[in-house]
Amino acid sequence: MTLRLYDTKAQALRDFVPLVEGRVGMYVCGPTVQSSPHIGHLRSALVYDQLRRWFAYRGYDVTFVRNVTDIDDKILDAAHRDAQAGDGARVEEWWALAYRIELEFTAGYASLGILPPTYEPRATASVQQMQQLIERLIERGHAYPAPDASGDVYFDTASWPAYGELTRQSPDKMEAAADADPRGKRDPRDFALWKGRKAGEPESAAWASPWGEGRPGWHIECSAMSARYLGEEFDIHGGGLDLRFPHHENELAQSTAAGSGFARYWVHNGLVNVGGQKMSKSLGNSVYAAELLSLASPLAVRYLLGQAHYRSILDYSPDSLVVAEAAVDRIRTFLTRVERRLAGTRFTGVGAPVVPEAFAEAMDDDLGVPQALAVLHDTVRAGNQALDDEELHEAAVAHGQVGAMVQVLGIDPRDPHWATADSGPAASALGVLVERLLDDRRSAREAKDWAAADRIRAELAEAGITIEDSQNHTHWSLT
Template sequence: MTLRLYDTRAQDLRDFVPLDPGNVTMYVCGPTVQSGPHIGHVRAALSFDLLRRWLAQRYGRVTFVRNVTDIDDKVLTNATESEPWWALAYRIEQEFTAAYAGIGILPPTYEPRATASIPQMQELISVLIDRGHAYPAADGSGDVYFDVRSWAAYGSLTHQSVDAMEAAEDADPRGKRTPQDFALWKGSKPDEPADATWASPWGAGRPGWHIECSAMAKRYLGAEFDIHGGGLDLRFPHHENELAQSTAAGDGFAQYWMHNGLVTVNGQKMSKSLGNFTLAADVLALRDPLVVRYALAAAHYRSSLDLSESSWDEAEAALGRISTFVARVRRSLPGAPDESRIGEVPDAFAAAMDDDLGVPQALAVLHDTVRRGNAAIDAAENDEAWDAFVQVDAMVRVLGLDGLMVSGGGDLAEHRTLDALVQTMIAQRAQARADKDWAAADRIRDAIAAAGITLEDSPAGTHWSIDG
C-alpha cells in the first residue's frame, strides 16, 4: 500500500515519498505563546501527532520539530509590568505543554524557541538581501522587508496573484516598496522593552514572524525536508511567506504542505479574537483525557470540527465499547494471544490511514474488530477472540488511545505475568476447597481480594478481573 497525503500546494493527493525513508522529517508551526491554549490549538497539535504516529508505524524513525514563537507583537502586547514578555511566554508555553501532554500528544524531537535562533534568522535575511529579494527600509527605521515582486513564485502555495492580495499589516508600511511586502526584521521602537531587541546589521530590533519558522526549520531539519504542517488559517500569509523567503534563499524547503481544519462554534472559527473559544484546561478539567482525544480525532483532520456536548458523550460511549471488550477478553479468555501478531494492524485499518490519514474510517475498522471479538467470545471461539484483541491493541496504540489497554489491566506482557500468578492462586484455592480446607480457601480468597482482584466463579471455571 502507498501512503497518500493531501498537499495544499498541489491541491491534490500525492504519493508520499520521503527524502530519506529511514528518517521522515516534519516541521509543524507551534503556538505563539501570548495566552493559554484553546481546544482548537489542541486539535491542531493532535492532527499532526496522529500523522507522526502513523509515519512511525510505516517508516520507523520520524524527526518531528514543533516551534514556540516566544517573541511576537502579541506577546509584547499581553506582557505587563509584573510579568515581562519573556516570563509570560514561558508561563504560557508550559500551559500548552500541559494541554498537549494531557491528551497524550507525544513531545517533539526538538521544540526550539524563536529567541534561541536569532543568528540563523539574521543569516537568512542577509542571504535574501544579497540575492536581491529583500531590502532594508530607506527611512532608517531598521526594518527589513521581503520584496514579493522580486520572486515570481510568490503566491504559489495559496494560488494567488500579488495584485489580488491584501497589504501586509505586520509592520509600518512607510518603508515598503509594495504594500504586500512583509517584514523580515523589525527595527526597535521606543515603547517596546529594551530586552526584546537584538543587535543586527540593520540596527537593533527583532525578527518578523515568518522568518522565525524558515530559520528554525532549516536549522533543525536542513534546507529540505518532507512535511510542513499547521492550521488552515496559517496558509496565508504565514506559510506563503515562509515558502517564498526560504526558496528565494535557495533552499528546497518543504516537499509536502499539510493543513488541518479548524474547530468551529456554531459554524464560526474558534478564535481568541472572536471570543468564542473554549480553553483546553477547562475541557480537560471536566472530561477524561481519552474522551477529549477521541472526540478531537473522530473527524477527518482536514475537515472543520464543530464541537458540542454530544461530541464528548459520543466519544465516551465509543471508548466504553472498546474498554468493555478489553475487560471481557482479560476476564473470560484462557491462554494468551499469538505473540507473533502483536503490533499488527488489520489491512483495512492500514488502508484507511494510508488514504490521507483517514482516522474516521480507521475508527470504523476498530469498532468492527471489537464487534467481531465480542461475537467470538460469545461463541467460545477463543483464537478468534484473541486475534481481535491483538488487533484492537495495535490500533489503539497507533491512535494514541493505549490508555484503554492500561485501564483494562495493563499491557499484554503485564497481563500474562499477572495472569500466571493469579491462576496459580486460583488453582490453590480450588484444591483447598476440594480438600474441604475451608480456612485455607478463605485465606487465598482474602489475599486475592486484598490485591484488588475480583474472582468470578462460573460453570466454565473461575475468572478474575481488577477492581475498578
C-alpha cells in the same frame, strides 16, 4: 498501498516519497505563546501526532520539529495589556509571560498523550540564524533595509515571481501585509523580516543586528528554525489551515528565494467550530484546553479531537464528549473482557499486534482516521461476538488487532498514562462502593438468596454498571 497525503501546494493527493529513504522530517508550526491554549491548538497538535505515529508504525525514522514562537508583537502587546490592567502587583515581563503560557501548552499536549517533539526550538534561541537568512536574501536582491534608518528589513515580493504559489493567489489581488509598520516599504505587500525597535518597547525584546537593534518578523522565524533542525529541504511542513496565508506563503517565498528547497509536502489541518459557529474571541465562544479537560477524561478528549478527518472542520459540542467517553469505554471493556477470558488458556497471546489491512489502507489514504476508527469498532464488535460464541481463537485475533490499532492512534486505554490521568477521588470512591455491593451479592449467592443477589445486580444496572461473572471473580464496568 502507497501512503498518500494531500499536498496543499499541489492541491492534490500525492504519493509520499521521502527525501531520504526510511526517514521523515516534519516541521509543524507551534504556538505563539501569548494566551492560554484552546481546543483548536490541541486539535492541530493531535493531527500531527497521529501522522507521526502512523509513519513510525510504517517503519519510518521520524524527526519531528514543532517550534515555539516566544517573541512576537502579540506577546509584547499581551504583556503590555496585562501591565496596564495590573492592580499594583509585580509586572510580568514579556519573556516570563511567554514561558508561563508555553508551560500551559506543554501540559495540554502531555495530558492528551501527544508525543514530545524530537526538537522544540524557541524563536529567541535562533535569532543568529534568522539574521544570516536575512543577509542572504538581501545579497540575492530579494530583501531590502528600509531607507528611513528605522532598522526595518522587508522581503521584496515583486522580486519573486513565484510569490503566491502556495495559495494560488495573484500578487495583484493580495491585501497589504499588516505584520509591520509600513514605514519604508516599497510595496504594501512586502512583509517584515526584521523589525527595528520602537520607542517604548522593552530593551530585552531587541537584539543587535547589521540594520540596528530590533527583533525578527514572525515569518522568518520558521524558515530559519526549520532549516536549522531539518536542513534546507525536508519532507513535510504542517500547520493549521489559517496559517496558509500569509504565514506559510511568506515562509515558502523567503526560503526558496534564499535558495532552499524547503518543504516537499504542505499539510494543513482544518479548524474547529463550536456549536456550528466558527470559534473566535469576538464571538466569545472559545473553548480553552483547561476547560475541555475538566469536562471529560483526557482519553475521551483525545478520541473526540482525533476522530474527524484532519482536513475537515471539527464541530465541537459538550454532547460529543459523552459520545467519545462511550466509545473509549467500549474499547476498554472489550480488551479487558478478552484478557480475563483468555487468561490461563492456550489462546493467551495468540493475537499478533498487527493492524487489519482495511485499517492500514484507510491510514495510508491521506490519514483516513474516520474510516480507520470504523474498522476498529467493527473489530471490537466481531471480537465481542466471538467471545459470546466461545470462539476463543477469533477473539484472541481481534484482541491483537484492536490493541495494535489503539496504539497507533494513541488511544490504548491500557496505557499507564491514561490510568494516571483518569484516576481521582471520585473514581476511587465509586470503586469502593461497587466492590462492597459485589461482596454483598457474593454472600447472597453463597447463601442461595437469589432474590437478594438479583436485586443487587438490578440496582447496579440501574446505576449504569454492568457486572460479568467468571469462575473466580466478578468484573464490573460502567455501561
